[in-house]
Amino acid sequence: MPRFDLPPPPPPAHLRAWLDENTVRADRARFLNELGRRSLGFGRLLLLWAVSAVFALGWSFVGMALMAIETHDPLSYVFGLIFAVLGVGVLIPAGFWFAWGAKRDRQVRRLMCAWAELEPDPAADHAMRAPARSLTWLLASFALGVLGLWVTFGSAAAARPGSETYGEVAYTMGLGMILWITALLGLGKAGAHYRWAVRFYRRGPAAS
Numbered sequence: 476m477p478r479f480d481l482p483p484p485p486p487p488a489h490l491r492a493w494l495d496e497n498t499v500r501a502d503r504a505r506f507l508n509e510l511g512r513r514s515l516g517f518g519r520l521l522l523l524w525a526v527s528a529v530f531a532l533g534w535s536f537v538g539m540a541l542m543a544i545e546t547h548d549p550l551s552y553v554f555g556l557i558f559a560v561l562g563v564g565v566l567i568p569a570g571f572w573f574a575w576g577a578k579r580d581r582q583v584r585r586l587m588c589a590w591a592e593l594e595p596d597p598a599a600d601h602a603m604r605a606p607a608r609s610l611t612w613l614l615a616s617f618a619l620g621v622l623g624l625w626v627t628f629g630s631a632a633a634a635r636p637g638s639e640t641y642g643e644v645a646y647t648m649g650l651g652m653i654l655w656i657t658a659l660l661g662l663g664k665a666g667a668h669y670r671w672a673v674r675f676y677r678r679g680p681a682a683s
Contacts, residue, residue: 481513481582482506484589496594503593507603510587514580515608515668520615520661526576527657529569531650536562538646545642580664591675609669616661623654 483506485491491499513519536558543555591603630647 481579481586482509482590484586485593491593500594500596503590504596506590507587510583510590511603511605511608514583514587515605515612515665517608517611520612522576523657523661524619526569526573527653529565529572530653533562533565533569534649534653535646536565538642538649541642541645543642588675604669604672606669609665612661612665616658616665620655620658620662623651623656623658625651626654627651 485503486494486499540555540558540562543551543558587603591600627648628651630644630651
C-alpha cells in the first residue's frame with residue numbers, strides 16, 4: 476500500500492456473504508491497525524508539530540515585520556514589507572497543509588468506524604484502544620502546552636515599557652499561542668480517540 480493511500484472501505488454486506496470469513500477478519504484487523512497508526516502514530520504527532528513549526532516560521536517573519544515597522548525608519552518599512560510578504564507566503568501554505576491534514580483525519584475516522592462495525596475480533600479490538608500511543612500524545616502535548624503557556628504569559632508579564640517593543644511582545648506571545656494551540660489539538664485528538672475506542676468496544680458493533 477503506498478504511503479499516502481488509505482485502506483479501502485469494507486465491502487458491502489451482500490459481497491461479504493460471498494467472501495471467506497477469515498479473510499474479512501484478517502483484512503479488518505490489518506486495516507484497523509493501519510488506520511490506528513495513521514490516526515495516532517508517532518509519525519502523525521511529528522507531522523502535527525511540523526505544521527506548527529511552519530506556522531511558527533511564518534509568524535516569525537510577521538513579528539520581524541512588526542518590529543521593523545516600529546523603528547519608524549523609511550528603510551525599515553521596506554524590510555518590514557518584505558518580511559510581511561514572506562510571512563504571508565509561509566502562513567498560507569501552512570494553512571492549506573493543516574486543512575489537508577484535518578480532511579485526512581476525518582477520512583481515517585470514517586474508515587475506522589466502518590471497519591470496526593464489522594464482526595468483532597477481540598484481539599484487534601483490544602489493540603485499537605492504543606493506550607500507549609494515546610498516553611504518548613497526552614504527555615507530549617501536555618508538555619508542549621505548558622511551554623506554550625509559559626512563553627505566552629511569561630512574555631506578557633515580563634514586558635516593561637521602554638525595554639520591549641509592542642512588536643517583540645506580540646511576536647513572543649504569538650509563538651506561545653502557536654505552541655499551546657498545537658498542544659490542545661494533540662490533547663483533544665488523543666482523548667477523542669481513546670474515548671471512541673473504549674466506548675465503541677464496550678457496547679459492541681451491534682449497538683453502534
